[in-house]
Amino acid sequence: MATLSLTSLPRETRDVLFLLAVVAWVVGMQVGHVPWWCSALTAGVLVWRAVLALRGLPLPGWPWRLGLLLLTLLATWATHGTVLGQDAGVTLIVVLLTLKTLEMRARRDAFVIFFLAFFTLLTHFFYSQSLLTAAGILLALLGLLTALVNAHMPVGRPSLVQAARIAAGMAAMGAPIMLVLFLLFPRLAPLWGVPSQSDTGRSGLSAQMRVGQIAELVLDDSIALRLRFDGTPPPPGQLYFRGPVLSDFDGVEWRPVRSEFPTRLSLPANLSVAGEPVRYEVTMEPHRRPWLFLLEAATQAPEVPGARVRMNDDLQWITNRPMNSLVRYRAESHTTFRHGPLEPALALQDHVALPPGYNPRTLALAQQLRREHGTGAEANPRLIRTVMERLRTGGYSYTLTPGVYGRDTADEFWFDVRAGFCEHIASSFVVLMRALDIPARIVTGYQGGELNGLDGYWTVRQRDAHAWTEVWLAGQGWVRVDPTSAVAPGRIGAFERLRAPEGAIAGAIRNLTPNLSAQLRAAWEALNNSWNQWVLNYTQGSQLDLLRNLGFKSPSWTDLAYVLLGVVVIASLLGAAWTLWERQQHDPWLRLLRRARLKLKALGVDSAEHTPPRELARHIQQRWSGDDAAAQGVAQWLLRLEAQRYARPASPDMNTLATLQREFRQLAWPRPITASR
Known part of the structure; x- marks a missing residue:
């Protein structure tokens, strides 16, 4: 059977197949963000259109196209509950782009497909602005430009290589203009959003913590934030990046204190710090939550473009809008600090409350410990040390596969399973502390990180998400106690992480070339970090800094407009001069x-x-x-x-x-x- 070659096909068939391949690349980049039926439908339509082109068959009539359109609308409504909004809109534009290929009879129809494809390219930034996404979009852009140039060459059979060369030249000539606009055009608020991501069964942070419902934790290796310290970084055991604080417990789920209830009393932060601050810069990945992660504990609010930042009574930094795009901010923190009331307060009763009817064996253990060590407040530090020693010597283990816990999660951890990841350990510890009448709560965030030797940045991943505890002691306020450090000291001090099970091939590659794998990964992440720092994080402040470097003492938006106008005028004059010179060179x-x-x-x-x-x-x-x-x-x-x-x-x-x-x-x-x- 003879193999099919593009050179042996009629030009019209060849051009259609090339355009279909480019459209397939454009919509294929959305496979992970659209429903399965959308991917299946677009693939089927593109294959159908390719077969029609190869066999020279007529295109389907309007009843087919109308039927597919109605099917798409119904499926979109059934999937998203609407035909409006970001996710539903992306689904529709992907399908409409492929359906348009079924009525591509003239160059005019091809031009409509070109412009629809260009618009669809923009929707990829709703979900990711990474370097890999940008590379894929650039490849698709060159493909569309090649098809567009080819469509404007109606005579003869120009090769696709020739059209691609012209398209690449056009892109190269437009690159300086894009660079100038990127540097000087006023920065607007981000147009892109990021999709919500389910963190069930994966390491990471959420606003609640449901204990014992996950049989196996999958470590998420994606990056949460990057840091660059101005000087020597703190010791590993002090790298705690504070997130939501969970104090309400209903027996199954931990939540933040719901301060909207009038019965709730507030506990002021009363933060006091000591020693020299640690200064650093954070580049935080989008997480669609109104949270900023700072090293414990910061006294000054970082500046985030387009957002107001404040610290709540739990020392968590909150913004007035979700962080839907990459953001960079500078901060300074004191690793030596004290916070919370120093004397007993009525609001502390919320932090000893336990739901009735849960964990009877843990309550009995608390009564036994009280009998052994006393009932006064002076016995509380001794009781905390005793519980930590029990974790160290009682045969407890830190694992990714603890199995599903039952109703009384603390009882099962202390007496039966004796294994879990940080959420089991922290929750069980706080339940026991409260049973001992010691105010306690769970703090979530990130702990640790790893240094990339290529660019000097510390990388904190979703797998570094952690849960620790705070207990209240008279005269000291809230004191950090990390029970996981007693079960697995390497998790805190040496940044030792559990690894998710790998496949046979991935494991073999890692075992054969561990150094090469680590070096390639570090190089790729350093390259991505450079993309984040210099491209995605080129903000309004960066533009004003550029003007300062050009000699402006106190640059403003007026100066920026003058510079942009001057560049446009100079570029126009240079273009006119080049045109005159080029005209003189004509024969x-x-x-x-x-x-x-x-x-x-x-x-x-x-x-x-x-x-x-x-x-x-x-x-x-x-x-x-x-x-x-x-x-x-x-x-x-x-x-x-x-x-x-x-x-x-x-x-x-x-x-x-x-x-x-x-x-x-x-x-x-x-x-x-x-x-x-």
Whole structure:
């Protein structure tokens, strides 16, 4: 069976197949963000259209297209509950782009597909602005430009390579303009949103913590934030990045204190710090929550473009809008700090409350410990040390596969399973503390990170999401206690992380080339970080910093507008100069002949654009007598002009074009012949 080659196909079929391949790449990048039926439908339509093109069959009629459109609308409504909004809109534009290929009969229809595809490219930024996404979009853009250039070459069979070369040249010529607009065009609020991501069964943070419902935790290796410290970073055991604080417990789920209830009393932060601050810069990935992650504990609000930032009573930093795009901010924190009330307060009762009827064996253990160590507040530090020692020596383990817990999660952890990840350990510890009448709560966030030796940034991943606890002690306030450090000390001090099970191939590659894998990963993440720092995080402040570097002392938006206007004017003048120069380079021989023709026309000798110099010389000799020296000089000059262009082989004494141009300026032209003569 002979193999199919693009060169053997008719041009129309070849062009259709190429355009379908580009459309497939554009919509294929959305596979992870659209419903399964959308991917299946678009794939089926594109294959159907390709078969029709290969076999030369007619396109389907309007009933087919209308039926597919109605099916798409119904499926979109059933999936998203609406046909409006971001996710539903992306689903519709992907399907409509592919359906348009079923009525591509003329160049006009192809142009509609081009512009729909360009618009669809923009929707990829709703979900990711990573370097990999940008590379995929650039490839799709070059493919669409190639198809567009090819559509404007209707005659003959121009090769796709030729069209691609022209498209690449157009993109290269437009690159300086894009760079100037990127640097100087006023920064607007981000147009892109990010999709909500379910964190069930994956490491990461959420506003609640449901204990014991996940049988197996899958470590998410995606990046949560990157940091660059101005000086020496804190010790590993102090890298705690604070997130939501969970105090309400209903026996199954931990939630933040719901302060909207009038029965709730607030506990002021009363933050006091000591020592020199740690200064650092954070680049935080979008997480669609109104949270900022700072190293414990920060006293000053970081500046986030377009957002107001405040610290709540739990020392968590909150913004007035979700963080839907990459954001960079500077902060300073004190690793030595104290917060919360120093004396007993009524609001602390909310932090010893337990739901009735849960964890009876843990309550009994608390009564036993109280009998052994005393009931007064002075016994609380001793009780905390005793519980931590129980975790260290009681055969408890830190694992990703603890199995599903039952109703009484604390009882099962302390007495039966004796294994879990940080949420089991922290929850069980707080339940026991509250049973001991010691105020306690869970703090979630990130702990640890890893240094990328290539760019000097610390990388904190979703797998570094952590839950620790705070207990309240008289005279000290809230004190951090991390029970996981007693079960698995390496998790905190040495950044040792559990690894999710790998496949056979991935495991073999890691075992054979561990150093190479680590180096490639570090290089890729350093490259992504550079993309984040210099492209995605090029903010309004960065534009003003650029003006400062250009010599502006106190730059403003007016200065930015003047600079942009000046660049536009200079670029326009350079373009005009280039056009003039380029026009001068167009065949100076033809330009010289045109000047001679215009001069002769003024003398009464008309000629066409295609009249050669020899014919012009003959007209001159016929019009003026042979004794007119000026006419004979012009005729001889025209003959030399023709010889300079067409004489082969060239003689050594042949006039150069520069010589002919000089002679033209020195020619004596004959007088016009009047009618009376």
